[in-house]
Amino acid sequence: MTCLLQQAVAQDKSVSGRVTDGSNGQGLPGVTVLAKGTKIGTATNAEGQFTLSVPASTTTLQFSSVGYKSTDRDVTSASTVDVTMAVEARNLDEVIVTGLGTSIARSNAANNVASISADELVGRTRPSTVDGAMYGKLSGAVITQNSGAPGGGISVQLRGPSSINGSSEPLYIIDGVYANNNSYDSGRGAAAFSNAGGGRQDGATNRLSDINPDDIENIEVLKGSSAAAIYGQRANAGVIIITTKKGRAGQTKISVRQDFGVTSILRKFGYSDFTPEKLDVYYGPGQDADDQKVLLAAAKASGKIFDYENELYGNKGFLSTTSANISGGGERIRFFVSGSRTDEAGIQKKTGFQRNSVRANVSTDITKNWDFALNSSYTNSSNQRGYSNNNNNDASIPYLVAITPSYANLFPVNGKYPDNPYANENALALRDRGINNENTNRFLESFTSTLYLLRQENSSLRFAASGGIDFALTDAELYLPEDLQSQVRLANPGASRYSKTKQLNTNLQGVLIYNLQLGKVGLTTSVGTTRFTQDVDGSFVQGEGLVPTLRNPNRATRQTFGESFSSSVDLGYSIGQEVNFADRIIARAGVRADQSNLNADPKKKYYFPNASLAVNLSNFDFWTFKDQVNLFKVRAAYGETGGVPGFGSYFTPLNTVVIDGRTGLRNITAVGFDRVAPERAAELEGGIDLAFLNNKITLEATVYRKKVTDLLFSYALAPSTGVGAISAFPVGDLVNKGLEIGLGVLAIDRPNFRYHQQTQFFLNRSEVTRLTVPTQAAGPGFATLFGRNYLALGESPTRWFGNPVVGGFPTRYQESQPQYQMTFANDFTFFKHIDLSFLIHVKQGGYNSTLTQNAYDQGGTSPDYMEPITLADGTRSFLGFERYNGDLSNTSSNYIQDASYMKLREVSLYYSFTKDQLGASMGKFVQRVKVGVSGNNLVLVTPYKGGFDPEVSNFGSRPVGGNQDLYAFPSARRMFLHLNFDF
Numbered sequence: 001m002t003c004l005l006q007q008a009v010a011q012d013k014s015v016s017g018r019v020t021d022g023s024n025g026q027g028l029p030g031v032t033v034l035a036k037g038t039k040i041g042t043a044t045n046a047e048g049q050f051t052l053s054v055p056a057s058t059t060t061l062q063f064s065s066v067g068y069k070s071t072d073r074d075v076t077s078a079s080t081v082d083v084t085m086a087v088e089a090r091n092l093d094e095v096i097v098t099g100l101g102t103s104i105a106r107s108n109a110a111n112n113v114a115s116i117s118a119d120e121l122v123g124r125t126r127p128s129t130v131d132g133a134m135y136g137k138l139s140g141a142v143i144t145q146n147s148g149a150p151g152g153g154i155s156v157q158l159r160g161p162s163s164i165n166g167s168s169e170p171l172y173i174i175d176g177v178y179a180n181n182n183s184y185d186s187g188r189g190a191a192a193f194s195n196a197g198g199g200r201q202d203g204a205t206n207r208l209s210d211i212n213p214d215d216i217e218n219i220e221v222l223k224g225s226s227a228a229a230i231y232g233q234r235a236n237a238g239v240i241i242i243t244t245k246k247g248r249a250g251q252t253k254i255s256v257r258q259d260f261g262v263t264s265i266l267r268k269f270g271y272s273d274f275t276p277e278k279l280d281v282y283y284g285p286g287q288d289a290d291d292q293k294v295l296l297a298a299a300k301a302s303g304k305i306f307d308y309e310n311e312l313y314g315n316k317g318f319l320s321t322t323s324a325n326i327s328g329g330g331e332r333i334r335f336f337v338s339g340s341r342t343d344e345a346g347i348q349k350k351t352g353f354q355r356n357s358v359r360a361n362v363s364t365d366i367t368k369n370w371d372f373a374l375n376s377s378y379t380n381s382s383n384q385r386g387y388s389n390n391n392n393n394d395a396s397i398p399y400l401v402a403i404t405p406s407y408a409n410l411f412p413v414n415g416k417y418p419d420n421p422y423a424n425e426n427a428l429a430l431r432d433r434g435i436n437n438e439n440t441n442r443f444l445e446s447f448t449s450t451l452y453l454l455r456q457e458n459s460s461l462r463f464a465a466s467g468g469i470d471f472a473l474t475d476a477e478l479y480l481p482e483d484l485q486s487q488v489r490l491a492n493p494g495a496s497r498y499s500k501t502k503q504l505n506t507n508l509q510g511v512l513i514y515n516l517q518l519g520k521v522g523l524t525t526s527v528g529t530t531r532f533t534q535d536v537d538g539s540f541v542q543g544e545g546l547v548p549t550l551r552n553p554n555r556a557t558r559q560t561f562g563e564s565f566s567s568s569v570d571l572g573y574s575i576g577q578e579v580n581f582a583d584r585i586i587a588r589a590g591v592r593a594d595q596s597n598l599n600a601d602p603k604k605k606y607y608f609p610n611a612s613l614a615v616n617l618s619n620f621d622f623w624t625f626k627d628q629v630n631l632f633k634v635r636a637a638y639g640e641t642g643g644v645p646g647f648g649s650y651f652t653p654l655n656t657v658v659i660d661g662r663t664g665l666r667n668i669t670a671v672g673f674d675r676v677a678p679e680r681a682a683e684l685e686g687g688i689d690l691a692f693l694n695n696k697i698t699l700e701a702t703v704y705r706k707k708v709t710d711l712l713f714s715y716a717l718a719p720s721t722g723v724g725a726i727s728a729f730p731v732g733d734l735v736n737k738g739l740e741i742g743l744g745v746l747a748i749d750r751p752n753f754r755y756h757q758q759t760q761f762f763l764n765r766s767e768v769t770r771l772t773v774p775t776q777a778a779g780p781g782f783a784t785l786f787g788r789n790y791l792a793l794g795e796s797p798t799r800w801f802g803n804p805v806v807g808g809f810p811t812r813y814q815e816s817q818p819q820y821q822m823t824f825a826n827d828f829t830f831f832k833h834i835d836l837s838f839l840i841h842v843k844q845g846g847y848n849s850t851l852t853q854n855a856y857d858q859g860g861t862s863p864d865y866m867e868p869i870t871l872a873d874g875t876r877s878f879l880g881f882e883r884y885n886g887d888l889s890n891t892s893s894n895y896i897q898d899a900s901y902m903k904l905r906e907v908s909l910y911y912s913f914t915k916d917q918l919g920a921s922m923g924k925f926v927q928r929v930k931v932g933v934s935g936n937n938l939v940l941v942t943p944y945k946g947g948f949d950p951e952v953s954n955f956g957s958r959p960v961g962g963n964q965d966l967y968a969f970p971s972a973r974r975m976f977l978h979l980n981f982d983f
Helices: 002-011 118-122 226-236 274-283 288-300 308-313 395-402 428-433 852-859 881-883
Strands: 012-021 032-035 042-045 049-055 061-062 071-074 083-085 096-097 102-106 114-117 141-145 156-157 171-174 216-222 239-244 252-265 317-329 333-345 354-367 369-385 435-455 460-480 493-518 522-545 558-581 584-594 606-616 628-645 654-659 662-668 678-691 697-709 710-716 726-728 731-752 755-769 788-791 798-806 809-813 818-829 834-844 847-850 868-870 877-878 896-898 901-914 928-941 973-980
Touching: 002 460, 032 049, 042 049, 049 558, 061 308, 071 083, 102 558, 114 118, 114 928, 118 216, 171 226, 216 226, 226 239, 226 584, 226 606, 226 628, 274 288, 308 395, 308 428, 395 428, 395 852, 809 847, 809 896, 847 852, 852 881, 868 881
Parallel strands: 012 083, 171 239
Antiparallel strands: 012 049, 032 042, 032 061, 061 071, 096 102, 114 216, 141 156, 216 239, 252 317, 252 973, 317 333, 333 354, 354 369, 369 435, 435 460, 460 493, 493 522, 522 558, 558 584, 584 606, 606 628, 628 678, 654 662, 678 697, 697 731, 710 726, 731 755, 755 818, 788 798, 798 809, 818 834, 834 901, 847 896, 868 877, 901 928, 928 973
């Protein structure tokens, strides 16, 4: 036994050392150290130190870490090795996901896959939500704020519209789980609360707000069908893959972060006070104007002139986020555990957002050939959003601000709010007493496991399995007291509504992957299957005619109940083959076949092929100037994806009817389509990637053409058929063409000064190329006066058309999609301890339809209401008056406005104290302290005059018809103080 032990020891050797950051000399924690060619490895501790036992035959150790250039060191005759790692301007060796269970080095990828690191998400400033943190960091993405209320309400559209109905949101994958990012209708559109007809006009949050941004390790974005084809019929709008943080072997690390902040309104609309002369213009000379002049004089004499915009949106909301995590483990078991509490008050009193989350990610190597990871999280999030957006009952605070003059006194007297003589509601009473709250409890549970069935020197066979559940239970409450001005005039005053939505997503996938190395040729074959289910249960109870002071709908005079169920099951089968010739030529091809019970034939398989080719010219032997141009890659990719029909598109639903006290069923005017099938998108992408001077300069350029066929939309039928329309009919095709350019420059890399700059430029153009139905309005909208989108051959479905109507068709106006977007990210490091960064976002073009402008003109409060103008007949008048009442009142140019902008998205300044600087006492247990200040959404420069912010969407995430400004909750700027401690 002694001899055997001595022999075993002789076969291993121990190597130790320290890894430091080349930019500041600090120890680098969490660096992966591998015996090259094996799976034997470890990770550096908090001080960058490591010790690793490797086979005696080992000659090279490989050091890698996200954001740093991978480094190899010869350890043939060394037992100690110290390594300095250079910061990578763009890590070309990082691994990106290419499919279910497969991945590839970025330098070999044939698609432009965008990545956002943890540092880019939360390392600079504190985002409220994950999707909000992606602003300005993704080329090819149009990200729009649906509502400025706390907790977000963000829509993301990748590479143009992929549908003209439904949602523009991409598919989100969180740790392998098909995640829920829906926004649930609270019922604000019901007659008792707004009478606006619903249609996603309640400024709801989307469920990505439940995810704690601090838990995320990185985000990868498969922007088009060529990259997202592996996800089949759910990927028409692209795929966003979110990976949360995992533990690493090494010393246990504890991090605590505390952020304090304040929020204020980003930009006011502004208003103009009334004068006697203005009252004559607004009311016209006569008794009405004279009566108002008396009220105006009395208000001025008593000093009671009020700035209601400041009163309603002048709150300085306090922001606070506390987060802590602990991570570490050994060679067999690793863990990451975190907890976070976010509490944000809004710029309007009694609005806010709270999120409490806990997460536990555990991974283990059960054997050397079998690993398993479990990711668990629970979140409770709450929103208090107030009343904004569309409301035909006047119960919308932005509308009330617009039409209420500053000499009206709406403040309570002895606790009682007076009626507003200029509207149907008192804005202060609605703010203080109306309730629009939402609370969500959410569980995310996922697992990943890899089992090696065969592992030899030149080949391996492994089975990768993953899956999980996403369960969310959302409760919403709406309440308007019975003595509110807008309620008193109703037959049943007072309204209360409680709604509940349960959504359960489950998915399971398994992939068999075979790797074979034949000389310089590497072959990877994968075969897999997936199963995805989605079940949604929504219910509500609404009461009208409330008992005074009671919010219980069950005690109301009139009650309404409702419940809806939807259930879907998708099955997918995929096969793929990759051929890699010495990292010089990389070719991939595959196909996925999908089934879904949302299609007319649930057993029919729809096939989605993909193929790609990347050629790394700089890896060929003839490339003799690798030091100057170290990457020269040309690439091309093709792929097809689908978009499943909405639930029930196959069926003709029936509505209930009561006749003589008996319940029955009746047809509705829209019928189902018995051949409904997925919309399809086919994308061809090509590009070139360059890197110069050891990756100090990187350039990516991509062009794409994405054709969406068989767009599903309502098809109107002749009245003689007895029904009005087919609700989901294939009406035509749509083409998106675009350009994306990314330039990264490590301009200065000195020991005491480092400057890196990243510029992105992108644009998209859309066109309807085939239409099987007559030209018709597309997407939700209001009167033609305010602009509508049309489905017209040769036109973009997001172009505006409006008044005047010439020859029976509206006038053609500008496009709601921007002409182009650019972002400029700048990062500076001074003296190894000071970090300064800022991000500028420019959107050129892109027009909004605004009804907010119309409301201010209606109330006579618009800032330019009394601006003198000369009419066509030579008479003199005033701009605001003519826009609403006179010669200019029938042209849509008043309301279709340029929404270009330049925004300072993020600014941050930090100072890091190292262990040595903390001294002998504090340095014993604190590894680093980082303090700083930051802000986001700080500066807005725009020609847009139609609302508070040009970045707005009344109809949420709809792909067409979204860019409408209708009394939206204003945007806010946020400023923070940060304290970070690493133990």
